Amino acid sequence: MEDVLIWKILASIIGPAIFWIGYFYYKDRRQPEPLVNLLEAFCLGFLAGFVCFQAYGALPWIGLPQGFNLVVSRGQAREIFLYSLGIVGPLEELFKFLPFALFILRRRDVDEPADGVVYASSVAIGFASFENLGYLPLMTGLAFFGRAVASPLTHALFSSIWGYFVARAKVKGQSVLLAALFSLPLAAVFHGLFNVLTVSNYLRIFSAILVLLLWLLIIYLLEKHRQSA
Incomplete structure (x- = not known):
């Protein structure tokens, strides 16, 4: 029985990861990145997830709750909002951004903004895959399936924001630092806001709307780049 559960969890992590990496790879089909590079980015993201998990474990040393679930269990709306936007969003986006x-x-093959989206998404999907190792064993039914499929996508969309703008700055010879200082906090805000919306029974529908809008934005940016290339 335990073997079946382990394989179920692994399949629910690996399957969505392959699907979403394949999706972003397809979006860059004009000049696709080597698949081995995307696998490396995925592994870096998986490792970043582990390091971020350790960082969460260190938060009590400075008087902060160890994780988002603990904050949610307290049921204080203000604390959930502040922790999501002040800790979860910034911390997780930073740890995804660092390996990128x-x-x-x-790398020289990062020569167009679309490459930034593809690589950032691959890192983010690796990060989400590690994260799901902790969440999926505690879930069943629709929640299990939803988490397995949606988590890699949402992480990828948030990280695509800084992936696009930072890669664009590099390609155009502009300041990568300024691009990161603009886009990383922006991604963190969207990430934190999404977390706030998902834990509210009344606002949860808006989390889906937020994801849809971000998805459409990324598609628009990629298509705009493809047409101008």
Whole structure:
């Protein structure tokens, strides 16, 4: 029985990861990135998820709750809002951004904004896959399926924001630092806001609307780049 559960969880992590990486790979079909590079980005994101998990564990040392679920269990709307926008969004987007900035952005094959989206998405999907290792064993039914499918997508969409703007700055010879200082907080705000919306029975529908709007924005930016290239 335990073996079946393990394989079910692994399939629910690997399957959506392959699907969503394939989706963003297809969106960059004009000049697709080497699949081995995307696998490396995925692994870096998975490792970033582990490091971020350790960072959450260190938060009590500075008097902060260890994780979002703990904050949600207290049921204080103000605390949930502040923790989501002040801790979860910034912390997770930063840990996804670091491997992108340190190991991926310097590559010569990152030569168009779409590459930033594809690589940032692959890192984010790896991050979400590690995250799901902790969540999926505690879930069943529709919640299990929803988490398995939606988490990689939402992480990828948030990270696509800084992936696009930072890669665009690199390609155009502009300040990558300024692009990061603009787009990283923007992604963190969307990420934190999404978390707030998902835990509210009254506002949850708006989390789906937010994801849809971000998805359409990323598609628009990619299509705009493709037509101008």
